[in-house]
Amino acid sequence: MKLHEQVKTQKKELEIVDEWTNDLIRYLSLPKFQDDKYVNKSDIFSRIEDLKNARFRM
8 A cells, every 4th residue: 555545544544533532522421421420421531532632643
């Protein structure tokens, strides 16, 4: 695979990761999780933020 093809592939993969993490954030922001004591949303949001920050270091 040529370099420009690799760049296109990696860009598409990163777009998929961004879309997935945004979907997860929206899902966890639903009212059903507001009072749920079994879901540690702040920890999940923190890990998602770590993932996004790592993405920009690539």
